[in-house]
Amino acid sequence: MKVALFATCLVDTLTPSVARATATLLQRLGHEVVVPPGQSCCGQMHVNTGYRREAVPIVANHVRAFAGAEAIVAPSGSCVASIHHQQAAVARRAGEHRLAEEAEELAGRTYELSQFLVDVLGVTDVGAYYPHRVTYHPTCHSLRLLKVGEAPLHLLRAVRGLELVELPGAEQCCGFGGTFAVKNADTSTAMLTDKMANVLGTHAEVCTAGDASCLMHIGGGLSRLRAGTRTVHLAEILASTEEAVTPDQTTKPAVSA
C-alpha cells in the first residue's frame, strides 16, 4: 500500500527519529512511504487551548497537504484523535462546510500507527527485536478517544527479546495535556511524579507509548531525576531489528525472556 506519513509538528521538529522509525517499519513491511512536504500540524494545540478559529487555516493546510493520499499514518494517538474528533468540527463551526467535509473524509483514511498495523494490515509480529525490559503507558487519547485497545500490547508481545512488564496505574494521565503542563505546571508535575514512581517501580529500562508528546513529558521528568529509565516511542521499538541494533543496545545484556 502507498502510505502517507504524517510526522506531526512535534515529532518532526523535536524527535525526528520517531518519524524515521515509522517510515522504516512501514517500508520493511513492504509498503511505499511518501512524506507530503506541505504538512505541519493537525491543529490540536490551538483547539485545546481555545484558539479554534485560528485552527481553521491549520486544518485547511493539513487537508491540502494530504489530499489524494490512500492511507495516512501518524505515530501519535492524540494527533490522530484530533483529526478524527476536532478538525471537521472546528471547520464546520467556522462555516467552512466544504473544508469540514474534506476533513471528515480525510479522517476516515487516517490511522494511528498501532491501529494501522493491527486493525488495517492485520499484522502483530512486525519482525522486531528489542532485548529490553519495557513497560507500556497507554496515553489518554489513544486509550479513550481512539480506543486503540490492546493493539500496542499485541505488537509489543510479538517483539523478540522484549520483556513486557505491566505498569501500575497505567490508565492514569501522565499530566502532560498540552498547554496544561505549562498553565498548571504544579498539578502537572504532581501527576508526573506519580507516573514516574509507577514507571520506576517496574524496574523497566524503557517506558514506551504511542505518543511522542506524553513521552517527552515523562522522559523530561525521568531525565531531570537522572533516573536510568528512558522513554522510547513504540515506533522505534517496532523498527528495531537484530540487523539494525544501535550500539547502545548491543552493549546491554539481553534480559532473559
Next chain:
Amino acid sequence: MTATVPPKAPTFLGLPTAPRGVGHLRGDQSFPDAARGALRDGQLRANLGHATSTIRGKRAKVVGELPDWAQLREAGRALKAATMARLDEHLEELERQVTARGGVVHWARDANEANEIVTRLVQATGTSEVVKVKSMATQEIGLNEALEAAGLDVFETDLAELIVQLGEDSPSHILVPAIHKNRAEIREIFARTIPGVDPELTDDPRQLAMAARTHLRERFLRARVAVSGANFAVAETGTLTVVESEGNGRMCLTLPETLITVMGIEKVVPTWRDLEVFLQLLPRSSTGERMNPYTSTWAGVTPGDGPQEFHLVLLDNGRTGVLADEVGREALHCIRCSACLNVCPVYERAGGHSYGSVYPGPIGAVLSPMLTGVEDNASLPYASSLCGACYDVCPVAIDIPSILVHLRAEHVEAQERPTAEAVAFRGLARVMSHPRLWHLAQRASRLGRLIARGRPTLPNALPPPISGWTRSRDLPTPPKETFVESWVREHGS
C-alpha cells in the same frame, strides 16, 4: 416613521434567561494558585488518594455487574436531553402538581432571591432553628450563611456536612464533603466541638458515627423546620425525591412541621418511570452501591402525617443561561454522582477547594464557569489535562472534555485586548498554515542548539512560559534537521 420594536427579554426554550449565578461559585484565587497550596499538603493528598481510589474500585465493580450499563447510560443521557428540550413545560407541570397536592411553589431567579424566600418562610414559622438535609443547591446559594445572618441557627445533619460545619471548613467533594479529612482529624473536630462528647472518643468509625448520632438525635426531635434539596422531582405527580445513605435526611423530611425544599430547575424528570433509570445509574456511580440505603419520596402534604407545610423553591441561578448554550447545555444533565471527581487525576491531587466553587472536579470545571459566566471563573476550563476519564465514567455521558475545550474558546474569544498568548498562538497558526513559513520557523527553533551548547537538553533557566515546563522537566535540544527536511534531502520532494 417606523415603530421601534422593544427589545425582547432573551429567552431560550420558553424560559426567560435569569441573571448569572451568584453564591458559592467563585474562588478568590485562580486554580493554579489555589492548587499550589493543596499540592504541598501531603496529608491532604494522602487522604484524597486513598478515598478516591477506594470509591473508584467500588464503582468499577458494581458497574461491571450490569450487562446493560451502556444502554442504561444511553437511556439516562437521552432522558436528560429530552427533558432539557422542554424544560419549561415540565416545570409548569411540576408546579401544577405540587400545588394540587397542597405544596407552595416559589421561583427564585438567583441565589439572593432563593435565600430571601427561605429566610422569610423560616421566620414565618416563628422558630429560630433549622435542620438540614445535605444539598448542593443550598451550598451553592450559601443558604446557611444567609440564615445565620438573619439570626437563625442551622444544623447540618448529614455526617460529612456535620464534620465540615463543626470544623468551620467548606465542603471539598460533591458527595463526600469531608473527603479531605481522615478519621484522626474527624475525631479531633468532634472532641473539640460536640458538647458533652465522651473524652475517651477514639477514631473508630463506629464510635465517631455514634457520637454524631447522639448529637443529631436531639436536634431532630426538637426541630420544627427542615430544609432539603432534591435529587429528582417528578413533574407528572409533583413528587420530590431524596436519596441518601444514613437516614438523617429521612428524619428531616418526616419529623418537622414545615419542610422547605430548594432545587435547581434542571432536576425535574417528566415521569415517575424515568426514576427507574436514574435510581440505577446514581448509586452505582456515586457510592458504588447497587441501590441507595434510603430513597425518600413525598408529594405535597398529608394531614396528620409528616410536615403539614411544604414549600418548593425552584432555583435558576444561571441555569437558563447554561441551557441557552448548545454545547454546554449537557452540563445540566449532571445528577451529582461525583464519579468524575473520583477518577480525575487533577482533582485527586489538587483537591476540591482549589476549584473555588461548591462544584469541584471535572463537572465543576464546566458547570461553575457556565453558571457565573466564563470571565468570572476563567482558570477553571484549563484545570484539566483533557484525559477524558470523566467522560468515560459519567453515568449520563456528559462530554466534559469537549465542554472544557468549548469554554476555553469562549474565554479566548471574549478577550477584548489580545494577550501575549493570543499573539503567539495567532502567529503560530499563520506559520503552521503556510509550509514555507513553517519550515523557516522550524529552522529558527534550532537556535535552541546555541543555548544548549552541545548538551542533550536545554538549560533550566528559560523565560516564562517555558519555565513552567523546565521547572520539573528537561526539554530536549532540537535536532540539527527535521524529519521532513531529511526525507526531502534523501528522496526529493
